[in-house]
Amino acid sequence: MTNIYMTGVNGRIGKKLAEQGVKPLYCDVRDLEMVDNTVSEVMPNIIVHLAGKTNVDYCEKKENEEDVIRTNFLGVDNVASVAEKYGATFVLLSSDHVFSGKRWLPWHTYNEKSSPLPVNFYGLTKLAAEGLRKLYPNFKIVRTSYLFDKERLDATLGQSYPSFIHRSFMYFPHFISNFMLYLNQIDKMPDILHITGSETVSWYKLMGEYLGDTDILHHDKDISTEAPRPHRAGLTTRYPDLLPQYSYKD
Numbered sequence: 453m454t455n456i457y458m459t460g461v462n463g464r465i466g467k468k469l470a471e472q473g474v475k476p477l478y479c480d481v482r483d484l485e486m487v488d489n490t491v492s493e494v495m496p497n498i499i500v501h502l503a504g505k506t507n508v509d510y511c512e513k514k515e516n517e518e519d520v521i522r523t524n525f526l527g528v529d530n531v532a533s534v535a536e537k538y539g540a541t542f543v544l545l546s547s548d549h550v551f552s553g554k555r556w557l558p559w560h561t562y563n564e565k566s567s568p569l570p571v572n573f574y575g576l577t578k579l580a581a582e583g584l585r586k587l588y589p590n591f592k593i594v595r596t597s598y599l600f601d602k603e604r605l606d607a608t609l610g611q612s613y614p615s616f617i618h619r620s621f622m623y624f625p626h627f628i629s630n631f632m633l634y635l636n637q638i639d640k641m642p643d644i645l646h647i648t649g650s651e652t653v654s655w656y657k658l659m660g661e662y663l664g665d666t667d668i669l670h671h672d673k674d675i676s677t678e679a680p681r682p683h684r685a686g687l688t689t690r691y692p693d694l695l696p697q698y699s700y701k702d
């Protein structure tokens with residue numbers, strides 16, 4: 453039985469993977485010694501790295517820069533180096549925020565071979581962390597887009613929704629079932645894989661369909677107080693036959 457562990461256990465994805473039997477690594481990923489001690493006690497075959505600063509507006513603030521670099525970049529280096537030391541495969545959860553979202557035409561989508569170019573600091577730290585793959589054998593990357601469930605969508609109610617920000621939204625249970633399939637066949641998986649919704653739509657369209665309401669509030673410009681977002685950042689995959697494909701509509 454493969455021994456699968458994860459960092460970032462109390463986050464949105466971590467809580468759901470725990471229900472599937474992925475076990476927790478309780479450590480501050482910024483502390484190499486703590487990471488080493490925690491991993492050496494359990495000797496995983498696979499480490500899924502979820503820990504990170506994920507609030508895009510928090511990451512953009514100058515006063516948080518050091519914290520974000522220490523967590524999203526050096527933290528990845530710490531866990532990946534310890535994974536290598538103990539012979540574990542390391543899986544980094546990354547994001548469509550590594551792409552600029554400046555593609556002009558809807559069919560110019562981002563697949564695993566597309567060139568990244570982040571437009572915000574969160575995306576930059578995720579891309580820097582992805583770059584560590586060149587240093588470590590057994591370093592794999594899974595990118596996804598916005599994962600949603602009722603709880604996460606309901607938390608946004610009352611806001612206005614951007615009509616110009618597009619994502620390949622994926623229903624959380626679909627991501628979790630596909631990610632577990634991915635982990636169970638990890639040796640067959642490419643070094644970079646997009647596990648994402650098969651259709652890219654705007655926030656406005658998603659929420660309009662969710663609420664059955666075309667009169668929901670929307671805006672068509674970035675909000676100036678927030679970090680820039682990639683506008684058309686949805687992902688596609690070059691490997692659609694590896695895992696079941698789901699649209700947000702499913």
Ligand SMILES: NC(=O)c1ccc[n+]([C@@H]2O[C@H](COP(=O)([O-])OP(=O)(O)OC[C@H]3O[C@@H](n4cnc5c(N)ncnc54)[C@H](OP(=O)(O)O)[C@@H]3O)[C@@H](O)[C@H]2O)c1
Nearest residue numbers: 460462463464465480481502503504506545546547598599
């Ligand atoms: N959910 C999505 O839609 C989505 C989409 C694309 C990519 N991703 C990527 O997937 C990963 C997990 O996402 P998520 O939605 O589960 O994020 P999340 O809910 O923000 O969880 C991240 C977890 O990391 C922990 N953490 C932060 N700093 C840490 C440190 N120094 N040491 C150990 N743990 C630390 C956080 O703990 P505290 O809360 O205690 O700080 C939190 O439990 C992230 O790397 C994110 O970039 C997620």
